[in-house]
Amino acid sequence: MHTRRTHRRTRTGRTRTGATLLAAALLATACSAGGASTSAGSAAAEAAGATEAAKVSLAALPQATPPALAPYYEQKLSWRDCGVPGFQCATMKAPLDYAKPTEGDVRLAVARKKATGPGKRLGSLLVNPGGPGGSAIGYLQQYAGIGYPQEVRAQYDMVAVDPRGVARSEPIECLDGREMDAYTRTDVTPDDEGEADELVDAYKEFAEGCGADAPKLLRHVSTVEAARDMDILRAVLGDEKLTYVGASYGTFLGATYAGLFPDRAGRLVLDGAMDPSLPARRLNLEQTAGFETAFRSFAKDCVKQPDCPLDDQGTTPDQVGKNLKAFFDDLDAKPLPAGDADGRKLTESLATTGVIAAMYDEGAWQRLRESLTSAMKENDGAGLLVLSDSYYEREADGGYSNLMFANAAVNCLDLPAAFSSPDEVRDALPDFEKASPVFGEGLAWSSLNCAYWPVRPTGEPHRIEAAGATPIVVVGTTRDPATPYRWAEALAGQLSSGRLLTYEGDGHTAYGRGSACIDSAINAYLLRGTAPEDGKRCS
Template identity: 85%
Template sequence: MVAVDPRGVARSEPVECLDGREMDAYTRTDVTPDDTKETNTLVTAYRRFAEGCGADAPELLRHVSTVEAARDMDIVRAALGDKKLNYVGASYGTFLGATYAGLFPQRAGRLVLDGAMDPSLPARRLNLEQTEGFDTAFTAFAKDCVRQGDCPLGGRGTAPGQVGKNLKAFFERLDARPIPTGDADGRRLTESLATMGVIAAMYDEGAWEQLREALTAAMKDQDGAGLLVLSDSYYERDAKGEYSNLMFANAAVNCLDLPPAFDSPDEVRRALPDFEKASPVFGEGLAWASLNCAYWPVRATGEAQRIEARGAAPIVVVGTTRDPATPYRWAEALAGQLESARLLTYEGDGHTAYGRGSACIDSAINTYLLEGTPPTDGKRCS
């Protein structure tokens, strides 16, 4: 097995934008601005982030697109002496794998794309549908939370919509008055950090109990430590206050692959009703978070497009029905575009499906990778 850090990521000349202290300030920035002053503060944060990336690697920043990374993968394939590329990609890795198949369909071997992205969507639509995905995942968490009997967001029988309203009210209290966390660097739990802590737990239903306990501590005891831990895990911040380059690389690639979702705060405000309809809890924050590429130092080189990969071997596209980050409809969409796709569905929670506890999913994928026999199109697992 060979793993590759795409250009700009980890050990492949990583893009670096802000140091640890600067990132601490960035992650605390209010992404639900209430007035012009707070909006200007958010815009300034996005500008500083972008300027930091540009100052670090002005030339590299122009060449970290998914198309270029896919061409790099073909060089890896050739260096290994393989006639075809056998590949497992998850989340963004599905976009990378699909892009490879579109560029080199005759060299695409056994490809598995788990937690699929839809390459035909422009950035605004991509962000809006992802917002719906987080709402779907939160609804599943809300039902589980009240069923446990010790949910800080509502007692047994509380409807998911009311659970969401209670969480939103908690976020608003934090916006007005952040709470202590016991952090060595003196960080308090802000609305933005708490929101990211909740979102982080949506990626894996195994973290729901941890989230429930963290919310209980924060809401009842004014102890934000648990939610801060979850937020730090999402941002990949270590105990020394240093961050991996995950957030930097995400922005660098995404802002090059597609034109920005929004060009100005006014555009975000006009779109807020759609985002808040998609998710009453997360919609506002995720809409404003979609503004970051507006200030990127280099122009996008990619655009949304269908990928058909005509002539490629069977490509297994995997979708999870309540996936927060890559909604199931994206797997359906990608499978509908790829000429040779076989859609494999996991009826469950969490982000991606392979290697996360479903013997049905793992067996279907392993059989394809090891024996070359793909699952039947439309196969469903739970």
């Protein structure tokens, strides 16, 4: 079963947090979970809602630190060995509720790798891989702290904080391993009322599990609160301004920081950008179209390869899509064996997740072709199941990371639910299926998950202008599946100092994915403060 999210990916088909792939049923949601709900789900009504939302801008907070928050801003971190060579870890306190800062704390895990030199130290560079729910510390230790350009690592302390509710920072837990196995294979293309009821029951069980685990924390894991936590960390680290690279959902987090603290926003890189002005339903619909764009790019490449299993009856992207949809329909009727030690089979839902996961990175296309060939020609679903498991961060012992739990918790708090009932989903199906004949139905139904959330949302769609901030670099990839290019254009246009940097290519995000043009532009900005010309394009 998909959950809406986005994530940072590498060219090899592995996420930079150590898992191998991911996808989302609204995944993108990248950043958010809900949407200003309209009753009929018409595209015209959603567009009008998005336009209306764009008139509301995120307001900056007062520049002076409130006295009640002074103890947090003045705390000293006690650094210790992480167990990973070269990295140090610490625990930082933040108020559970910023409106009542004296009524309880949340403890946040922080990690750093100090600047390696030579050269002048420029301060701290905070990184976030997206999600929401991705472990920033995992990303730092497994990629950014060793894989970012040497000259960047030489002059910056590389720093990460797991946002509240995520990974090492008081993680939210909702279901155990067996319950998650059942949840991920739930049919998200219900054929009748009975199957729709089963899907609703699955969403309710998931939500109830989250609510039972962390009833207080669940109300305080919003993006705004996570951005305020980053400002405490900036101060504790001794930096006058925040330097930051955020990918995917991390762009929403970074833009939110800039909107709240424009005077403290330093060199910010927002790679694979999201549009905060969209209601969730529109967000999900546009992401659905993004996955269709990515799939059509894959399809065009697939039919050129000798091992493409999807070209039996034609080589156009439309026909390739029809062949894949027919395969999904067959799985809906009869799941395939997958050689799984726990007896799991490859269902339509799990196969769809595996395919969507591979859309994040063209480096995974060969692996996807091989997995589809095994499933379609040899009745072996193991390859696609592995792709799906890596997206959900299922461990070898059958347990799961808390990525999906935190993802839902943040999304469902940040925006009102995209749909409030199965009937609203049914009304919206034509729009979603038009956006993607292959994935639209499943992604529409996946957008229903926040309807049953135990906590009311605290956020609404809004513009982010960050008036007064220094230049902010917004990066968009033209065929990005999870964060469509239009979102980067929109965010760069909202930010008063936004500079749009475009990568003409495939995959999710652009920095560190092989484009010397992109990398040199971002490195020049991070190291010398030289922002690229607005509208610069790379390939």
